[in-house]
Amino acid sequence: MLNLIRRFIVRTFSLAFACAFAGTAAAVAGTSAPITAQYQQQTIRFTHVESGSLGLAIGSQDPGLQAVLRATGAVITWKPGERYVMITTSVPVVVSFAVGDRRYEVGPISLQASFAPYQEGTEVYLPFDEVLRSLDLALRQDGPLTLLQPQLATLDVSTQGARTTIVAHGGAPLHPRVTNETPSSVTYEFDGVGTTLSGTRAVNAGGIRALQIAQTGTARDPKTLVTVQLLPGAAHEAPHSNDDRDVVLGFSGAPSTAQTVAQQPGQPQQPQEQQPQQQALPQEQQQQQAAQSSQPSTAPSNAPATVTGVTVQQSPDGYVVSIAVTGNASFEWHRLRDPDNRFWVDITGAQLAGPPLDQDEPDPLASLRVRQNDPQTVRVAISLIGPKTLTISPAATGLTIAVGRQDASDVARMGTGSIGSVVASNEEQDLVTPAPIDENATDNANDANWKFGPHDDNSGYVAKNPRLIVIDPGHGGSDTGTMHGGLREADIALDMAKRLRDILTARGWQVQMTRETDVDVYGPDASAHDELQARDDVANRAGARMFVSLHVNAFINSGPYGTTCYISKKGDYALARSIDRFLANDGTKDDGIIKSHLYVTLHSRMPAVLIETAFLTNPHDYALLASSSWRQKVVQEIADGIAEYSQSHPVSNQPAQ
Amino acid sequence: MRTSRLPLLVLVLAIVAAGTWYYLSHRPGAAGSTLTVYYTKLDGTTLGTLSVSLRSQQPGEGAAEHRHNVALYAAVEAVAGPPSEVQAIRFPPGTRVLGATVNGSTATVDLSREVDQQPGGAFAENGEFKALVYTLTGLPGIDAVQVKVEGKTLPTLPGGHVELDTPLHRSDF
Numbered sequence: 001m002l003n004l005i006r007r008f009i010v011r012t013f014s015l016a017f018a019c020a021f022a023g024t025a026a027a028v029a030g031t032s033a034p035i036t037a038q039y040q041q042q043t044i045r046f047t048h049v050e051s052g053s054l055g056l057a058i059g060s061q062d063p064g065l066q067a068v069l070r071a072t073g074a075v076i077t078w079k080p081g082e083r084y085v086m087i088t089t090s091v092p093v094v095v096s097f098a099v100g101d102r103r104y105e106v107g108p109i110s111l112q113a114s115f116a117p118y119q120e121g122t123e124v125y126l127p128f129d130e131v132l133r134s135l136d137l138a139l140r141q142d143g144p145l146t147l148l149q150p151q152l153a154t155l156d157v158s159t160q161g162a163r164t165t166i167v168a169h170g171g172a173p174l175h176p177r178v179t180n181e182t183p184s185s186v187t188y189e190f191d192g193v194g195t196t197l198s199g200t201r202a203v204n205a206g207g208i209r210a211l212q213i214a215q216t217g218t219a220r221d222p223k224t225l226v227t228v229q230l231l232p233g234a235a236h237e238a239p240h241s242n243d244d245r246d247v248v249l250g251f252s253g254a255p256s257t258a259q260t261v262a263q264q265p266g267q268p269q270q271p272q273e274q275q276p277q278q279q280a281l282p283q284e285q286q287q288q289q290a291a292q293s294s295q296p297s298t299a300p301s302n303a304p305a306t307v308t309g310v311t312v313q314q315s316p317d318g319y320v321v322s323i324a325v326t327g328n329a330s331f332e333w334h335r336l337r338d339p340d341n342r343f344w345v346d347i348t349g350a351q352l353a354g355p356p357l358d359q360d361e362p363d364p365l366a367s368l369r370v371r372q373n374d375p376q377t378v379r380v381a382i383s384l385i386g387p388k389t390l391t392i393s394p395a396a397t398g399l400t401i402a403v404g405r406q407d408a409s410d411v412a413r414m415g416t417g418s419i420g421s422v423v424a425s426n427e428e429q430d431l432v433t434p435a436p437i438d439e440n441a442t443d444n445a446n447d448a449n450w451k452f453g454p455h456d457d458n459s460g461y462v463a464k465n466p467r468l469i470v471i472d473p474g475h476g477g478s479d480t481g482t483m484h485g486g487l488r489e490a491d492i493a494l495d496m497a498k499r500l501r502d503i504l505t506a507r508g509w510q511v512q513m514t515r516e517t518d519v520d521v522y523g524p525d526a527s528a529h530d531e532l533q534a535r536d537d538v539a540n541r542a543g544a545r546m547f548v549s550l551h552v553n554a555f556i557n558s559g560p561y562g563t564t565c566y567i568s569k570k571g572d573y574a575l576a577r578s579i580d581r582f583l584a585n586d587g588t589k590d591d592g593i594i595k596s597h598l599y600v601t602l603h604s605r606m607p608a609v610l611i612e613t614a615f616l617t618n619p620h621d622y623a624l625l626a627s628s629s630w631r632q633k634v635v636q637e638i639a640d641g642i643a644e645y646s647q648s649h650p651v652s653n654q655p656a657q
Numbered sequence: 658m659r660t661s662r663l664p665l666l667v668l669v670l671a672i673v674a675a676g677t678w679y680y681l682s683h684r685p686g687a688a689g690s691t692l693t694v695y696y697t698k699l700d701g702t703t704l705g706t707l708s709v710s711l712r713s714q715q716p717g718e719g720a721a722e723h724r725h726n727v728a729l730y731a732a733v734e735a736v737a738g739p740p741s742e743v744q745a746i747r748f749p750p751g752t753r754v755l756g757a758t759v760n761g762s763t764a765t766v767d768l769s770r771e772v773d774q775q776p777g778g779a780f781a782e783n784g785e786f787k788a789l790v791y792t793l794t795g796l797p798g799i800d801a802v803q804v805k806v807e808g809k810t811l812p813t814l815p816g817g818h819v820e821l822d823t824p825l826h827r828s829d830f
Contacts, residue, residue, distance in 0.1 A: 075753055077733050083718060084726045088753075092737040096730055098712055105710040108691070167742065246742065417710075479816045482777025489777060529812035529822070551818075553778035559744070560699050566779050566818075568829075594702045596783045597829035599813055599820040610818070612778055 035064075037139065038220075039148035040172070044068060048123065054115040056128035060085065065131070068148070072135045072171065080122045087134055090245065091169070095134040097126055102412065104130060109394050112412035136171030136245075138194065142219035152195040152224045155211065157203060157397045159326070164206030166249040168226070173244035179225070186236050187227040188249065194222035199322035201397060202309035207234030207253020305329035305350040305420065307378045310370050312361055318388070318404045319365055323380055325350060325398040328420030335413055338387040345392070345399065347378045347419070364388045364405055394419050458571040461605050464543020466651040468510045469642065472535045472600065473497035474551035474610075477520030479531070482554035484616040489552040490518060492625055496550050496613065500635040507643065514538045532599040540605050545651070546575060546642065547608035549600050552625060553615045561618035562589030563634075566610040568601040574649060575607040579641030586634050588614050588621050607645075611638065692727070694734045695791035696745040697784030702830075704791060707739050721759075727796060729757040732766045735792035746784030749774040755807070763824050764793045765803040772806055772814065779818040786819050787830040794827050801826050 035046040035056075044067055048059025058065050060078055069076060073090035085097040096105040102116045113127040132138055136153040139146060150172035158165045168174055170193045180187040194215050201211045209229040217223035228236070234253030241247045305327030313320050325347065333345035357370040366383035373379035382401070384390075389404035394417045473493040475481030481489025494515070501511045514521050514535045522534035539547040553564065563583050565576040576593045584590040601608040613634055614621035624630040692711040695704045711730070714723040732754045738747045751771035758765045766789065775781055786804065793802045801824035803810070812822045819825075 075751075077729075077754055079756070082726075082729070083715075083722065084712075084730055086730065086733045088733060088737045091740050093740065094709065094730075094734050094737050096712065096733075098715065098726075100717065101712065101715050103712065105712060107709050108707075110710045110712075475816065481816065527812065528815060528817060532813065551778065553780045554776040555778070555781055556747075556749075556776045560701070560780060564701060564780070566783070591701055594783065595830060596779060596818075597786075597820050597825055598779060598783075598818045600818075602820055610779065612780065615778070615780075617776065 035139075035146060037064075037146040037148045039068065039137075040071065042067075042071075044148060046128075048125075049128070050125060054127075057115070057118075057125035058128040058131060059120075059123045059125050061123050068135065068137070072137075074135055078124055080119070080124075085117055085124050085126060087131065089134060089136075093134075095131075097130075099124060106134060109417040110415070111392075111417065112415050136169070138196070140194065140219040145220070147219055149219060149222060150193045152190050152193040152197065152213075152226075155197060155213070155226065155397060157201075157208075157211070157326075159203070159206035159208075162206060162253055164203070164208050164251040164253075166211075166226075166228070166251070168247045168249065170245055174241070174247045176226075176239050176247055176249070180227075183230070184232075185227055185229045187225055188239065190224040190226065192222065193224050194219075195224045196320075196391075196393065196402060197224075197400065198315050199313040199320045199400065200311050201322055201324040202311075203324070203326075204231075204308060205326070207231050207236075207251040304376075305347070306353050307347060307350050307370070307380075308353045310357060310368070310380060312365065312368060315402065318402065319361070321365075321368065321380070321382060321401040321403065323347070323399040323401070325419050328418065330416065330418050331394065331399060332416045333392060333414060335390065337413075341384040341387055342381065343384060343390060343401075344379055344381040345401070346373060347380070347399070348376055350376075350378045352378045364403060392417075458569045458605055458607070461571060461607070463545040463606060463651065465510065466545045467508075468512060468542055468544040469504055469546045469548065470512050470514065470539035470542065470544040471497045471500055471504075472514040472538075472547065472549035474549055476515050476518050478524045479520065482552060482616050484554065485622060487616060487622070487626060489554075489616065492552050492613075492616075492631070493550045494518065495628075496631050496635050499632055500548070500550070500638055503635060503639040504642065507639065509642075512538060512542060512544070528599075533603060535600055536603040539608075540603075544606055546645075547600070547604040547606055548579075548638065548642070549608070549610040551610060551612050553612035554617045555615060556617075558618050561615045561621045562591040563614060564591040564612045565593045566596050566598050566601060566612065567593060567608070568596060568598055569608070571607045572601060572609055575642075575645045576609045578645035578648070579609060579611065579638055581644070582637035582641040583611075583634065586613075586637055587624055587630060692731055692734065693792070693795050694731070694739070695788045695795070696735075696739050696743070696747075697788045699744050699746065701746070701780050701784055702787075704788065705739070705743070705745065707743075709734055724759050724796075724798070725757065728759050728764045728766075728793060728799065729754065731792050731796060732757045732764070732789070735789045736768070738788070746781055746788070748772060748785050749776075759799065762799055763801040763803055764796075764799045765805060766793065767805040767808055770807050775814060775817060777816070782814065782817055782819045783830070786821075786825060790825045790830065791827060 032050050035049050037044050037046065044064045046058060046062055046064035048062035050057040060076060075088045076085070077088070078085040083099050085099065087095045089095065093107045097117045099117050099119050102113050104111055104113050113130045115127055117124055117126045136151045138149050138151050140149040150170055152168060152170045154169045156167045168190070170190065172192055174190055174193065176188040176190050178186055179189045195213060197213045198215055199213060203210055207230060209231050212227040212229065214225045215222060216225060228251065231253050234251055237250035239247050239249050305325050307323060307325050309324045311322045313322065329347050329349040331345050331347045333343065335343040352370065352372045356372065357368065359368055361368050364385045366385050369381045371379055384403065387407050389406050389408040391402040392415060393400045399419055475490040475493065479490065481493070483489065497513055501513060504511050520526060520531060522530040563586055565580045567573055567576045580590065580593055598610055601610050614625050616622055616625060690711050690713065691708040694707050694709055698705050711727065736748050736752055736754050739745050749771050753769040755767040755769055757767070790802045794800055803824045804821045810822050813820055
């Protein structure tokens, strides 16, 4: 009998759980009907579509979805059997779904999808609406035609003092134009994008009183109008873009109405004034400005957020409740079950600006209440007439709650998320950054704040030939290194190596080069291991006193510039410190000493340094690298650093200096 | 007597099972924690961070599977990097995470071949792998990251500088 009961338990539970997972799919997979949609003058056909009461599901291998992902620059990460399904958008933001879990993560925010993703065969099916939303797209009907409409998805408002920056991000290239301009407002028209952000948001800072967002046009030819209501004396700048899908709108004014009175009239707009300075000091200025502009926070991260206003606007589908929040806060929302159709959201870490609100609202809303629930929490409560659909959309500037006219069943009952900047402010970075060079430090690793493990310790190395320095011109032969503007790293490195050799030999050192011409050290097209090890072998077999590898740096844009000394072992530090001290005034920025896991410095037994002399991709550094006099100056400084090191670290038979 | 009680027993078990299923499928997802994603700033060495939401262990997801899933998620976040308006060293465009596994205290991250498309110089490589290593080793129990490219362990990237044929630790950077 016991066995019988056990069998029943196992079978019953197995059946129940099988029903549970099948039920998830069945709840969605009512029918399979392809969808044909127009998108950017293309006809996209979604064939791996399943529709049911909870919405549309799209298969991960659907050709239409793959085409949309390619067009938007997004990538999906999933393999059969994996639980997590991740879409990396072009922003980039990672949208993370999980099989069997309705919750999905969008960067710092956790949201509830209409149903959980499920796997069928070798394909995972995802909630289509949520996938499209993550790509800043939405399905819209235009009569019989289905459209994949790009959305103006976010408007991130960042205020710093008297200046406000609004970054608009959309699902298509944004080219806003000013359609109306008065002393008190400016209206931008974003052609070709719809939006779900419709409504009014109070700002009252940085020259801006409020934002009004509305959609016009047709489903096929949508337009989104963003009207910025200005505070007295505020000025706006022409929109500019670093990326097709991001447009920056800049405003200058007073941080508040009260401060507007104290504002000096005629304050110049920054871009026009700064441009000549950027040309005069391109790198330093650009980097500083880039660093400043990368501060995305609307308020200091430790300052309490403020709920500055709650507005209700009619929308084509119902009403939109917009909660304007400045600063960073978290929220948690709940809704009760029909017939008690109450909804509330608690915004934690926030203060309510202004008096509480308690007012009746038109159908399908019944009432709206806003109050400071406790010293840390603002509660916004909505009573609904019926179990209406609710869509909660957090953003950097607040929270919108779209209330539909349709009744919904099996809806999520709670959710959590964050409002405000997705990026932490710069308070934490130094904690994980190697300490800068301490001018008073010795080469003792403890004094120098460097952390080296036992395997990094080559301090016991004894050179077989203490008069020998091996110079390694980076790359060469089949490996040109980086190339830019007709210059090749391999050539520059070899030129500087020969110059350094001549100086050192003149000072009494023996010098061996890993290569004297434009050749591979190991052999043409050798493996990276063989080629790099061959360079270390030259120095290791000769028992050299030092190993100096000369290189040229590069990056994907022209921003970074400067000279960097890379090291890997404890014994490398003192050599790098001496060289870096002389290179500090080489005409470009001193980026100091960086510890890294570089092959040639790691596998050389003696003190070694890899010097990235300058960036070929930066115009200022490029001009230096192209100059033979600068290259001579740099190697002279490297030689002086070697001299200082050898004097401070003498061995019995080192050459006289 | 025994026979007459059997249908009742089955009915009770069915009700319990159905209730369990309803609870598991309708309860809100358990609140997750956050994952710290590191990125390297344009000075080539300083790290910035951003926090992203991290899904908690789900019903039916074993501890080992959750560890794997979180490592995969962390790798995808690290390779994606911060939003484009943040100045950061980034993996070459198109670089994808093909897979991630955890064996002991070492996470292995398999990257697509696009990672080979480096601009040159040690600057970008160092910044990319430093951010990846710091992000993965921020997870409990992981202290090293083995990088693979298209499933293969390489000494370095082609024409590259950072040694990749041994696991990377925070102390390497």
